[in-house]
Amino acid sequence: MPYSSESGELDAEILRVIGGWHKHGRGLSDAEFEDLAQRVFAYQLRYDEPYARYCGSLGVTTGAMPASWHEMPAVPTAAFKEATLATFDPARATLAFETSGTTQGGRLTPILGSADTSASVRVVGGRHYMETRALYDASLLAGFDRFMLADDAKLRYFNLVPNPADRPQSSLGYMMGRVCAERGDGNTGWYLRGDDLFVDAFVADARAAIEDGAPVCIAGTAFAFVQLCDELAERKQSFAFAPGSRIMETGGFKGRSRVVSREDLYASLVACFGIPDERIVAEYSMTELSSQWYDGAKRIKHAPPWLRARVIGADGKTLPEGVVGALVHVDLANRSSCLAVQTEDLGAAVGDGIVLIGREQGAELRGCSLDAETLRAIR
Amino acid sequence: MSGALANVPIRAIVRSLADAAARWADADFPPRVRVLEAIVARTGYTLPVVEYALDRVFEATTEPALTATIAGELGSLDVLDGWVARNGRGSARALPAGPVCVVSSRTTIGVAIPAAVYALCAKCDVVVKDREDHLVAAFFASLVQEHDAFATAARAETWSGSHDARDLSGFATVVAYGRNDTLAEIRAACAPEARFVGFGARASIGYVTRESLADERSAAAIAEGAARDLVLYESEGCLSLHALFVESGGAIAPDRFAALLAGALDRAHVEFPPGERGAGASARLGSARALAAFRAASGTGSVYGDEAARHLLVLDPPASDPPLLLPRALNLHIVDGPEDASAYLHRHGIAIEAVAASGKREDVVKMAVDARAARIAPFGALQSPQMEGNHGGRLRIADYIRWMTEDT
Numbered sequence: 019m020p021y022s023s024e025s026g027e028l029d030a031e032i033l034r035v036i037g038g039w040h041k042h043g044r045g046l047s048d049a050e051f052e053d054l055a056q057r058v059f060a061y062q063l064r065y066d067e068p069y070a071r072y073c074g075s076l077g078v079t080t081g082a083m084p085a086s087w088h089e090m091p092a093v094p095t096a097a098f099k100e101a102t103l104a105t106f107d108p109a110r111a112t113l114a115f116e117t118s119g120t121t122q123g124g125r126l127t128p129i130l131g132s133a134d135t136s137a138s139v140r141v142v143g144g145r146h147y148m149e150t151r152a153l154y155d156a157s158l159l160a161g162f163d164r165f166m167l168a169d170d171a172k173l174r175y176f177n178l179v180p181n182p183a184d185r186p187q188s189s190l191g192y193m194m195g196r197v198c199a200e201r202g203d204g205n206t207g208w209y210l211r212g213d214d215l216f217v218d219a220f221v222a223d224a225r226a227a228i229e230d231g232a233p234v235c236i237a238g239t240a241f242a243f244v245q246l247c248d249e250l251a252e253r254k255q256s257f258a259f260a261p262g263s264r265i266m267e268t269g270g271f272k273g274r275s276r277v278v279s280r281e282d283l284y285a286s287l288v289a290c291f292g293i294p295d296e297r298i299v300a301e302y303s304m305t306e307l308s309s310q311w312y313d314g315a316k317r318i319k320h321a322p323p324w325l326r327a328r329v330i331g332a333d334g335k336t337l338p339e340g341v342v343g344a345l346v347h348v349d350l351a352n353r354s355s356c357l358a359v360q361t362e363d364l365g366a367a368v369g370d371g372i373v374l375i376g377r378e379q380g381a382e383l384r385g386c387s388l389d390a391e392t393l394r395a396i397r
Numbered sequence: 398m399s400g401a402l403a404n405v406p407i408r409a410i411v412r413s414l415a416d417a418a419a420r421w422a423d424a425d426f427p428p429r430v431r432v433l434e435a436i437v438a439r440t441g442y443t444l445p446v447v448e449y450a451l452d453r454v455f456e457a458t459t460e461p462a463l464t465a466t467i468a469g470e471l472g473s474l475d476v477l478d479g480w481v482a483r484n485g486r487g488s489a490r491a492l493p494a495g496p497v498c499v500v501s502s503r504t505t506i507g508v509a510i511p512a513a514v515y516a517l518c519a520k521c522d523v524v525v526k527d528r529e530d531h532l533v534a535a536f537f538a539s540l541v542q543e544h545d546a547f548a549t550a551a552r553a554e555t556w557s558g559s560h561d562a563r564d565l566s567g568f569a570t571v572v573a574y575g576r577n578d579t580l581a582e583i584r585a586a587c588a589p590e591a592r593f594v595g596f597g598a599r600a601s602i603g604y605v606t607r608e609s610l611a612d613e614r615s616a617a618a619i620a621e622g623a624a625r626d627l628v629l630y631e632s633e634g635c636l637s638l639h640a641l642f643v644e645s646g647g648a649i650a651p652d653r654f655a656a657l658l659a660g661a662l663d664r665a666h667v668e669f670p671p672g673e674r675g676a677g678a679s680a681r682l683g684s685a686r687a688l689a690a691f692r693a694a695s696g697t698g699s700v701y702g703d704e705a706a707r708h709l710l711v712l713d714p715p716a717s718d719p720p721l722l723l724p725r726a727l728n729l730h731i732v733d734g735p736e737d738a739s740a741y742l743h744r745h746g747i748a749i750e751a752v753a754a755s756g757k758r759e760d761v762v763k764m765a766v767d768a769r770a771a772r773i774a775p776f777g778a779l780q781s782p783q784m785e786g787n788h789g790g791r792l793r794i795a796d797y798i799r800w801m802t803e804d805t
Contacts, residue, residue, distance in 0.1 A: 068695060075694035094687040101695065332679035332706040334687075344680030360687050362680045377677070 021149065025105070025354070028061055032350050033156055035324055040160035046323040051350075054324075055087040058350055058357050065105035069093060069356050088328055088336050092346045092358035095306050098144030103356045106149045113148035115189035117305045146189070146305050149354035157309045157351040158193050159200060161322045165312030166235065166299060167201060171262050174203045174227050176220065178238025178246060179268075181208035189305045190268065194237050203232060210242055217249045224257050233262035236291065240269055244278055247286040258292035265291070265298045269376065302374055306359045308351035311372065318371040324350040329367050330360075339367045342375060400493070401549035402520040407477040411463045413543035414514050418458035420539060424448060428535045435530040436506060441673035446629060449669065450506035453781050458514060462784040467518055469785070470792050477520060480803060488803040493521040494592065495569025497797055500526045500556060500583055501533070504574050505634045509533055511784060511793070512572045512594075517551060519797035521570070526556035570594060570797055594796050596789045599750035600639040600720060601626075601779055604738060604764065609755035610647030610654060617657050619755050622777025624661035626753055628708070629780045631672050631724040635750040636780050639720045641729045642738040651731045652699060655712040659701040662708045662725070671707050674724055682709055682723050689714065719745045735764035742768050750789070753779040 031054065038044035046054070063070045063080050073079065073091045084090050093103060098117065102108050148154050167173075175198040180191035198206040207223045209216045227234050238246070243265075250256060265287055278286075284298050302319055303310040309325040321327070328336045329343040337343045345365045348358050364375040402410060420426050429451060436447045467474055471491050475481050480488040497516040501509035509525050510533060516523045517540075525533045534553035541548045565571055565586045572594040573583045580595040587593050603623055610616050626638040641658075643651040674682075689700035689711040701710035709726040721728055732738055742749065751772040752765040765773050771790035772782065782788065 068691075071694040072691045075690060092687070093691060094684045096684065096688045097691045100688070100692060330683060332674060332682055333704060334683060334706070342676040344676070344683050360684060362677075362684045364676050364680055375676075377680075 021106070021110075024061065025149065028058060028353055029150060029153055032058075032153055032324065032353055035350070036153075036156045036160050036322070039323055040156070040163065051323065051326065052087055054350055055090070055348060055357065056083065058353055059083070059087075059090050061353070062105055062356060066103060066356060068097070068101035069103055072097075087326070087348050087358075090348065090358045092348075092360035093356050094360045095144070095304065095362075097356075098146055098306050100144075102145070102147065104147045104149070105354050106147075108145075108147040111147040111149065112151050113154060113192065114187065115146045115148075115192065115305045116187040117144040117146075144305070146355055148308070153351045153353060154308050155196055157322065157324070158196060161310045161312065162193075162197050162201070164322065165301075165310075165314070165320070166264065166266055169262070171233060172203050173201070173235040173262075173264070174205050174207075174230075174232045175201075176207045176209065176223060176227075176234055176236045178210050178215070178236065178242035179208075180210060183208075184211055189303075190239075193310075197237075205232070209246075210238070215242060215245050215249070217246065217253075220246065221250075221253075221255065224259070228257060228259060231260050233260040233264075235264050235266060236293075237266040238268070240267055240278075240283055243267060243283060243287060247283075247290045250290050251286075256290050256292070263291070263293050263297065265293055266301050267298060268301045268303075300374075304347075304359075304361065306352075306355075307347055307349045309349050311374070314371060317373070318368050319365075319374055320371045327365070327367070327372050329365055329372070337367075339369075342366045345372065345374075400520070401522060401546045402517065403493070405520070405544065405546050407467070407474045407518065407520075409544065410518055410520070411460055411467070411474070413540060413547070414517065415458060415460040415463060417536065417539040417543050418455040418514075421536060422452060422455040424452070428539060432530060432532050432535050436532060439528065439530040440506065440630075442506075442631060443670040443672050446631075446669050446672065447506060449629065454507035454510055457782075457784040458510070459784070463514070463518060466515070466785045466793050470795050471798065477518070486802075490801045490803075491519070491798045492801055493519050494797050494799040495521065496567065497521045497523045497570045497572065498526060498565055498568040499523065500565075500571065500573040500575075501528075503528060505630045507532060508574060509572075510536060511788065513537075513551065514784075515794040516570070516572075516797045517547070519794050520550075521797050522550050523552070524568075525551075525553045527553055528556055565591075572596075572796075592796055594791065596635070597748065599635040599748045599789070600722075601636050601751040601753065602738070602742070602747075602749060602768075603638050603641040603753040603776060603779070604735065604755065604761055605641070605643045605654065605776075606754070606756045606758055606761060607644040607647035608758070610644070610649040612648060613657075616647075616649040616654050617661070619776050620654065620657040620661040621664075622775065622779075623658055623753065624665040625669075625777050626779040627727050628662065628665045628669050628671075628725050631674075632722075632726065633724070634780065636782065638727060638753060638779060639722060640741070640747075641727055642732045642735075642741070643729055645731050645733060651729065652712060655699065655701055655710055655729050658729070659703075659708070659710055662710070663703065666707050666725075671725060678724055679706075682706065682726060685709060685711070685721055685723060685726060716741055716744065720747070735760045739764050739767055751779055751782075753777075 060080055063073060076091050078084055078091055177194050179194050180188040182191040182195035185191050209220045284295055287298055288295055300313045301310050309322055311319040311321045314320045326348050328346050330346055331337050331343050342364055345363045346360045350357060363377050365372045421429050433447055437444060473481055476491045480490050482488050499509045499512045513523050513525050527533045537551040537553050540551055566588045568591055570592040571587045573580055574596045577597050580597055584593045605619055609619060630637060643654055645651060686702055686709050692698050693700050698711060698713040712729045713731050714728045749768040749770040751774055752770045753774055753776045754761050771787055
């Protein structure tokens with residue numbers, strides 16, 4: 019099926035919402051979000067077969083729609099590995115992102131401070147297909163502009179994330195590629211290829227930026243930052259970037275043998291780069307989404323108005339504000355895949371944001387019993 | 398080494414241990430009542446589960462059970478008190494190997510007690526490094542009431558983690574339970590000549606033969622037992638049911654058996670109410686349930702649960718799925734024979750402690766042997782090991798003994 023007028027109309031409407039917020043700061047009322055979510059959901063029930071079958075098995079069909087977006091069945095992230103969750107023929111996908119290849123999906127799983135001993139991780143990928151770039155690009159740029167570039171700064175971007183030229187399937191790499199192309203000063207640096215971090219290149223570019231007086235944005239995963247800070251400490255090297263410089267840290271020690279606390283990591287970043295703590299912003303998203311959450315005041319995460327989360331308990335019901343549970347994201351920019359995604363990430367609703375706790379790596383063992391982490395390490 | 402028990406006859410030691418255990422088997426015994434709350438707080442299990450665990454531990458610690466185990470492993474009890482002639486091999490004596498430390502930092506309930514009991518039977522001084530609930534300390538206090546020598550011979554301390562590992566160099570035998578990296582850390586802290594008795598990460602499985610699914614009544618009985626094996630200790634113990642293999646071709650089909658098991662679980666939740674469940678476990682359970690439902694909607698497998706999410710049963714998941722290893726959650730694999738179960742265990746590299754089997758068919762026993770299981774038990778008894786049994790496939794008292802022989 020070619021790009022239909024129905025898809026086009028929905029995209030246009032979502033783009034209007036994104037544009038309204040991006041350019042004019044217009045939010046979405048609960049009723050507006052509900053209305054649009056219902057229409058996107060109904061559309062997905064018609065065109066996304068695996069999702070429709072799943073919803074049907076739970077008694078939700080186009081003839082028996084949920085009363086609110088809170089009741090829309092959410093697919094677990096692992097379902098993206100089991101089926102093609104798309105409202106269109108994926109052969110026509112303009113973007114196809116792959117999960118990072120761990121057993122549990124999402125590219126960003128902030129587990130700062132948790133003890134993940136799984137040194138070897140099974141590689142099983144899932145894919146998130148996008149019918150058009152328009153929604154994805156508009157969503158990521160609007161969010162980045164609001165939460166990272168509220169001062170309209172023109173920055174030099176140093177990326178400790180995959181270069182999209184090398185790994186086009188990385189959603190994080192793609193996101194930063196778009197940001198750099200649209201907002202950068204033309205001197206973008208990429209310092210990560212696979213597990214290799216190019217510290218010499220980073221150092222050279224950092225010196226040049228300081229010499230130029232150019233404020234920078236260093237974007238990277240928590241683990242890459244730890245590696246870089248370790249290496250710089252070993253070289254007894256630190257930098258004092260120009261005022262206005264900032265850091266976008268995105269969670270991720272998954273599959274790594276070393277984890278550090280968020281406090282320790284941020285203290286290292288301040289010491290290494292001379293960038294104050296208040297200029298360090300944690301971003302949170304996942305391959306299965308099209309939009310991102312960012313730190314706000316008191317490290318409460320906020321999202322653009324077309325992305326909302328609910329926090330659920332074991333029975334799948336929404337928990338009251340402040341109670342920790344699993345996060346379910348409802349992302350209207352996921353028009354061409356599946357708008358409701360259930361994660362194993364823990365968080366709590368606080369006002370119109372969330373406090374992200376990250377993913378618990380498994381309960382502490384009882385004596386000689388086997389747990390998932392140990393089993394994963396064995397395998 | 399104090400050797401506080403050196404001159405106490407073994408039969409007196411056994412009697413003291415059994416008498417103290419008998420008092421602890423009484424649900425109204427005041428010291429037992431006093432530790433209940435602490436055990437509930439530490440484990441998060443509900444009171445009926447804790448009571449059940451204490452009953453199992455102490456009811457199993459009887460004079461006949463201890464005597465039979467010691468005689469079985471050492472030839473006689475007398476060898477612990479003096480020289481005993483052995484047919485054509487000269488005399489021998491079983492002396493204490495030296496002080497024993499049992500590191501039981503986080504186990505289900507009372508796991509350290511059998512090890513401590515047998516080490517005391519070997520007349521070793523014993524230190525149990527435990528956490529929080531003071532069950533072992535309270536039991537040792539009861540031992541002192543039976544015999545003064547236990548005041549010196551049996552001590553319980555609080556284990557504060559890896560820092561305590563530095564203090565292990567003075568022990569002749571160190572017993573520890575935990576994940577493999579924890580065991581490695583503890584082992585590294587032992588004296589070079591010390592005996593290390595490590596109980597590493599293991600799981601247990603169940604196997605239901607087609608013959609045992611001959612009728613509804615037999616299937617229901619197996620399901621009742623399997624439900625108990627699953628729910629006790631929130632599926633956290635090495636003897637919990639972590640995967641269940643059900644043969645196809647029986648009069649009762651696997652999906653009917655799964656339904657029976659789901660019903661049995663509803664009843665088991667009443668007898669053993671679910672314990673405290675952390676947000677992380679709930680999140681993983683929710684995710685597992687949603688994935689199973691997603692697959693079922695696409696025609697792969699079935700999922701059984703209840704509204705309150707007290708349990709999760711997944712029938713016929715892909716063989717590539719590892720065990721769920723979540724509270725009261727179980728994958729039921731439909732198999733043609735034990736070789737399918739063996740292939741699954743091999744594929745996932747799962748070390749097995751015990752196998753619950755609905756029948757001792759030769760090929761089922763062979764599967765258990767090949768899986769290096771330490772025990773085969775009927776369904777419903779998986780979580781009730783006997784004091785005479787061999788946890789981890791090891792002898793019970795032999796690790797605490799130093800043999801001395803006299804040439805003829």
